[in-house]
Amino acid sequence: MKVVGFGDNVVDQYQHTGMMYPGGNAVNFAVYAKQLGIPSAYLGVFGNDVIADHIKDALTKLEIDLSNCIVKQGESGFCLVNLVEGDRVFVDWNEGGISTKEPMILGETELNYLSQFALIHSGCFAKAETELKKLSHLEALVSFDFADEEPFHQEDYLKEVCPHIDFALFSCTGQPLDSIKTLLQKVIDLGTTYALATMGTDGSVFFDGQDFYEGVVELVEPVDTMGAGDSFVTAFLIHLLQNGWKKHVKVPPNVIKDAFKKAAKFSANNCLREGAFGFGGKFE
Numbered sequence: 001m002k003v004v005g006f007g008d009n010v011v012d013q014y015q016h017t018g019m020m021y022p023g024g025n026a027v028n029f030a031v032y033a034k035q036l037g038i039p040s041a042y043l044g045v046f047g048n049d050v051i052a053d054h055i056k057d058a059l060t061k062l063e064i065d066l067s068n069c070i071v072k073q074g075e076s077g078f079c080l081v082n083l084v085e086g087d088r089v090f091v092d093w094n095e096g097g098i099s100t101k102e103p104m105i106l107g108e109t110e111l112n113y114l115s116q117f118a119l120i121h122s123g124c125f126a127k128a129e130t131e132l133k134k135l136s137h138l139e140a141l142v143s144f145d146f147a148d149e150e151p152f153h154q155e156d157y158l159k160e161v162c163p164h165i166d167f168a169l170f171s172c173t174g175q176p177l178d179s180i181k182t183l184l185q186k187v188i189d190l191g192t193t194y195a196l197a198t199m200g201t202d203g204s205v206f207f208d209g210q211d212f213y214e215g216v217v218e219l220v221e222p223v224d225t226m227g228a229g230d231s232f233v234t235a236f237l238i239h240l241l242q243n244g245w246k247k248h249v250k251v252p253p254n255v256i257k258d259a260f261k262k263a264a265k266f267s268a269n270n271c272l273r274e275g276a277f278g279f280g281g282k283f284e
Contacts, residue, residue: 001241003119004041004065005030006135007126008099010077011051012226012275013283015091017083020283021226021275022055024077024099025123025145028227030064031277032234036266038241041065041117043110044126047076047098051283058279068113074098083224100127106134114138118241121145121234123169124152132164141247143167143237145230153183163191166247169233173200180205181212194251196236198229204263206236206256213253215260218268227276228267235259235266 005026013020026044033040042064046052048071055076059066077097082089095101103126104110114120115138122128123145135142144161146152148171162168168187172180177199184195184207198204206213222228239259245251274280 001118002039002041002116003030003033003121003238003241004043004114004117005033006043006114006120006122006131007103007128008077008096008123009042009044009046009052009055010079010093010096010099011055011283012079012081014081014083014274018282018284019274019280020051020054020078021278021280022058023079023227023276024096025125025147025230026121027055027059028230028276029121029234031059031062032227032231032266032270033238034062034064035277036235036238038238039065041067043068043104043114045069045099045102045104046071047074048072049076051076051078051097054279054281058277061279062277068110070104072098072102074101081226096125096127100125103127104131106131111138114140119143119237121237123147124149124157129160132161136164139247141166141241141245143169143233145169145233147171148173155186158187158190162187165191166193167237168192168195170195170197171229172197173202175199177205181207184212193247196233198232204232204260206260208251208256211253213256213260215257215264218264220268220271222271224274225271226274228271230276231270232263232267235263239263 007026079093
């Protein structure tokens, strides 16, 4: 079993320390899956600058497969970040740089490559919406992260994405539980199979189209919360895969409940280091 993150790559530039750390939803997924013992890959567009070199170097050292990535002339993605009492606060970003300005278009070569994976993970910041229909024709499962941005929770966007994915992921910190459940019901009605919303320290909610399941977080004194959500959802997805999740196969309740526990522990441990997964480097 292998998995792949398809989409954006960035660095998080911490203004208070002058350090940058590799990240991006698709990259984080690939790294966390590898840390969980699953062979993984990243597929996307790299820039041709020192930021791209730093990201590629980190992923190569972690033995993430980059064999089908492409390089284009342009600036890599970066987010400007401050850290306040261990919690990351985004200040500004360049909208993903070249990885989202000129995202990968999936041709026959790329689709043949992706056909070898059990799960393809992407998200709303990857600008890959037009490619999702191509992925839905593969045997691979497709998960998609809608993050916490309001435009990506609107019905028009959900209608564009949900029919082509198997698992929808949302960040809904601070939102009423009833409205979160309504959102999860909506995405199931629009065509996806499963939906999960994380709610920060309030836990998480999973919906399988029939029943809602709620999970709690494992609280720690964080060094840095960067990647907390990505590490949680990756561990949740990987646990489902390891316990028989396939297209048209219903996941049993005991597997869902165990997935909450595994994901909470993995996410908590991830908050005990700097950056999404370490590999800091100086920037100017």
